[in-house]
Amino acid sequence: xxxxxICSCGKHLRARDEMAxxxxxxxxxxAPVGIPSLRPTHPGTPAAPLTPQxxxxxxxxxxxxxxxxxxxxALREKSTLGTLTxxxxxxxxxxxxxxxxxxxxxxxxxxxCLAYPLLSRNVLVCxxxxxxxxxxxxxxxxxxxxxxxxxxxxxxxxxxxxLVFVVMIAAYAYSTVECALTSALEGKGAASYLPSWSxxxxxxxxxxxxxxxxxxxxxxVGLVVYFWLYGGDLTAIDWAIMTELGIVAAGYWFLVxxxxxLRNRLRDANPRCVVxxxxxxxxRAIVPILIAPTLALAHVLFGLFTLSLLHEHMFAGWLLxxxxxxxxxxxxxxxxxxxGVWCYYTKP
Amino acid sequence: MKxxxxxxxxxxxxxxxxxAGIRLMTWPGFKRQAPEPQxxxxxxxxxxxxxxxxxxxxxxxxxxxxxxxxxxxxCHNQGGPGGGGDLTHNVTTFVYQSDAExxxxxxxxxGVVHAFAxxxxxxxxxxxxxxxxxxVSQPRLDTVITLPGRTxxxxxxxxxxxxxxxxxxxxxxxxxxxxxxSIPDRVIIANEKxxxxxxxxxxxxxxxxxxxxxxxxADGRVGHFGWKAQSASLADFVQxxxxxxxxxxxxxxxxxxxxxxxxxxxVSYDLTLEQCDQITAFVASLPRPVEKxxxxxxCSDALAGRELFKSIGCADCHTPNVGNxxxxxxxxxxxxxxxxxxxGGSYNDIPPLPNPNKPPSDPNDPPSPGEWRTPPLWxxxxxxxxxxxxxxxxLEKAIELHGGQGTRAARNFAxxxxxxxxxxxxxxxxxxxx
Numbered sequence: 001x002x003x004x005x006i007c008s009c010g011k012h013l014r015a016r017d018e019m020a021x022x023x024x025x026x027x028x029x030x031a032p033v034g035i036p037s038l039r040p041t042h043p044g045t046p047a048a049p050l051t052p053q054x055x056x057x058x059x060x061x062x063x064x065x066x067x068x069x070x071x072x073x074a075l076r077e078k079s080t081l082g083t084l085t086x087x088x089x090x091x092x093x094x095x096x097x098x099x100x101x102x103x104x105x106x107x108x109x110x111x112x113c114l115a116y117p118l119l120s121r122n123v124l125v126c127x128x129x130x131x132x133x134x135x136x137x138x139x140x141x142x143x144x145x146x147x148x149x150x151x152x153x154x155x156x157x158x159x160x161x162x163l164v165f166v167v168m169i170a171a172y173a174y175s176t177v178e179c180a181l182t183s184a185l186e187g188k189g190a191a192s193y194l195p196s197w198s199x200x201x202x203x204x205x206x207x208x209x210x211x212x213x214x215x216x217x218x219x220x221v222g223l224v225v226y227f228w229l230y231g232g233d234l235t236a237i238d239w240a241i242m243t244e245l246g247i248v249a250a251g252y253w254f255l256v257x258x259x260x261x262l263r264n265r266l267r268d269a270n271p272r273c274v275v276x277x278x279x280x281x282x283x284r285a286i287v288p289i290l291i292a293p294t295l296a297l298a299h300v301l302f303g304l305f306t307l308s309l310l311h312e313h314m315f316a317g318w319l320l321x322x323x324x325x326x327x328x329x330x331x332x333x334x335x336x337x338x339x340g341v342w343c344y345y346t347k348p
Numbered sequence: 349m350k351x352x353x354x355x356x357x358x359x360x361x362x363x364x365x366x367x368a369g370i371r372l373m374t375w376p377g378f379k380r381q382a383p384e385p386q387x388x389x390x391x392x393x394x395x396x397x398x399x400x401x402x403x404x405x406x407x408x409x410x411x412x413x414x415x416x417x418x419x420x421x422x423c424h425n426q427g428g429p430g431g432g433g434d435l436t437h438n439v440t441t442f443v444y445q446s447d448a449e450x451x452x453x454x455x456x457x458x459g460v461v462h463a464f465a466x467x468x469x470x471x472x473x474x475x476x477x478x479x480x481x482x483x484v485s486q487p488r489l490d491t492v493i494t495l496p497g498r499t500x501x502x503x504x505x506x507x508x509x510x511x512x513x514x515x516x517x518x519x520x521x522x523x524x525x526x527x528x529x530s531i532p533d534r535v536i537i538a539n540e541k542x543x544x545x546x547x548x549x550x551x552x553x554x555x556x557x558x559x560x561x562x563x564x565x566a567d568g569r570v571g572h573f574g575w576k577a578q579s580a581s582l583a584d585f586v587q588x589x590x591x592x593x594x595x596x597x598x599x600x601x602x603x604x605x606x607x608x609x610x611x612x613x614x615v616s617y618d619l620t621l622e623q624c625d626q627i628t629a630f631v632a633s634l635p636r637p638v639e640k641x642x643x644x645x646x647c648s649d650a651l652a653g654r655e656l657f658k659s660i661g662c663a664d665c666h667t668p669n670v671g672n673x674x675x676x677x678x679x680x681x682x683x684x685x686x687x688x689x690x691x692g693g694s695y696n697d698i699p700p701l702p703n704p705n706k707p708p709s710d711p712n713d714p715p716s717p718g719e720w721r722t723p724p725l726w727x728x729x730x731x732x733x734x735x736x737x738x739x740x741x742x743l744e745k746a747i748e749l750h751g752g753q754g755t756r757a758a759r760n761f762a763x764x765x766x767x768x769x770x771x772x773x774x775x776x777x778x779x780x781x782x
Contacts, residue, residue, distance in 0.1 A: 143557055312551060
């Protein structure tokens with residue numbers, strides 16, 4: 001006797017009984033697929049996998065999980081295949097016109113990764129809006145910040161709390177972008193992945209990014225800030241130096257974040273792992289080394305311009321800042337997804 | 349597969365590192381150097397020398413023909429040679445609101461109304477600038493500006509303000525000038541950038557936030573000296589002062605033509621470049637002001653005052669340290685101090701006329717009438733009166749009169765208790781002339 005089940009790509013599959021409750025690879029899409037268990041999930045129910053008709057009906061009744069509508073939170077969801085061994089109902093009838101929303105596969109081509117940020121557009125735009133309001137608010141009210149002294153600590157409470165709020169939102173945004181990478185590294189198809197709502201995950205993610213920043217990029221970034229501050233009126237040569245340092249900083253940061261996520265080990269955020277990753281990526285390494293930093297620099301410069309504009313034309317400045325943050329989050333999600341997919345296929 | 353030849357990597361590395369290498373070779377450092385004793389000695393002689401018309405020490409016509417004082421030390425004397433001056437030595441400057449107005453009266457667009465003239469020259473008076481103005485050469489400050497609590501006098505210069513703006517300059521102290529001269533341009537520009545960063549990338553033309561700007565001169569250098577930061581180096585400042593105050597033309601600055609004789613041509617320069625350098629060397633040899641606590645009981649007040657000085661925002665512009673120079677209490681930037689403190693008129697070169705209706709946005713714009721370089725506070729206790737024209741007799745009054753970008757600090761000072769205000773003043777009074 002064999003177990004019949006359907007892969008998320010629609011392929012009808014069959015497995016031997018001894019493979020029950022184990023995982024295998026779909027011969028069509030290559031995605032990992034769970035083989036249903038033979039044991040009942042509830043006492044008294046027959047231990048048999050769902051028929052294709054049952055699966056279709058279940059899909060219709062549970063659209064929030066299986067449809068790629070953007071609402072499914074795959075990091076939170078359990079394996080759908082594990083839940084398919086529910087009780088059969090005697091009045092089950094096959095649907096005459098089954099409309100199955102297929103689970104998306106892992107991207108095969110780079111341009112398919114562009115769909116990832118589009119699937120998460122609502123979340124990313126929300127983050128951009130909240131961040132722009134927070135950043136703009138801080139920039140515009142910075143003149144009202146009380147001078148720091150031990151006697152004025154109570155005056156600082158509203159400012160510190162608003163700052164913490166913005167930092168938390170930023171951490172959530174980082175974490176969401178990181179989901180693009182981690183989900184791809186796990187071979188999960190494109191969907192809208194979100195971190196859990198508990199503050200621990202975003203904080204952990206934010207700390208990982210911060211650790212990766214201190215693991216190298218802080219040096220070129222520090223040099224850029226020092227050079228910008230003490231370089232006098234900047235000439236073309238100065239801008240060339242700062243661009244080079246910025247590219248080094250942003251490129252290394254991208255790579256080191258990927259290294260730390262590959263095996264979920266912070267100790268991998270070191271130059272040796274970065275070099276190994278570049279060797280594995282081969283010509284594709286040009287994306288994290290050159291393209292991503294160039295995009296990052298362009299966004300940083302434009303973001304600084306919009307912050308400056310806020311003082312003179314508040315609404316225009318805020319609108320542009322929101323656009324800049326939206327663009328930054330979209331591009332980040334795309335690039336991390338792309339690199340995650342490449343890393344998944346090349347198995348560094 | 350065969351990889352690229354190693355020379356390609358070398359070439360890429362060289363190209364990538366070339367800008368950094370070029371910049372390292374041209375990185376400007378601090379240029380402080382002690383002046384030579386012989387130059388200082390000769391400069392001191394020139395500094396205290398009472399100049400006369402056709403003076404034997406001068407090559408040209410000597411003192412004048414129009415001048416404000418007969419020697420450097422006549423004005424720079426508070427706390428010793430090189431110090432500041434009182435109200436009686438204020439210099440009167442003017443600026444016409446347009447080239448056409450100046451051309452009608454055959455006057456330069458900007459300049460100085462000199463207090464004295466040599467024997468055969470008529471003295472310059474305000475009447476030379478505009479027929480509605482009185483024929484006085486040394487107008488009192490209260491006839492030039494409206495002092496707080498005073499009524500406008502009948503011969504008040506404000507009546508001609510739409511045509512020509514008249515203001516005065518108080519003599520600044522020169523102590524520690526060599527240290528200011530040693531500050532690289534990039535450090536002053538760093539102050540400008542840091543202030544923008546501090547106030548959330550606020551624009552340099554901010555009307556209320558203390559975001560100043562470094563004045564870039566026509567030759568690209570940054571102004572270090574003068575109320576409008578109009579001189580990039582101590583040598584330039586000395587040369588301009590010799591020409592404008594004493595009428596001693598020199599290769600760095602020609603002497604001004606008298607308003608009464610606009611076509612007067614001096615026969616030659618009065619001072620050689622070497623003589624100017626000697627005076628510069630003497631000024632550079634002047635020691636820096638010191639921080640003195642006369643009574644130990646005031647020590648705690650002064651320390652508390654120092655903290656308050658920072659916390660109320662005075663230190664935003666009166667930055668304690670600039671580069672390697674400690675205790676300067678100035679960012680050497682131009683700040684817009686608001687309409688009541690406006691005062692136009694150039695002291696040496698004639699820069700392009702600022703548009704009063706447009707705040708400066710380009711770093712190369714000339715200073716607007718309301719923009720003043722933050723005066724260093726070292727030695728401030730021995731350099732009364734205060735502000736650019738000496739309108740504030742006390743430090744309290746000077747703080748109170750801060751407007752524009754200084755409003756925030758002045759408001760914070762006013763909100764302090766009398767005791768705390770006293771502590772800030774005690775702190776400022778520790779800055780003494782050497």
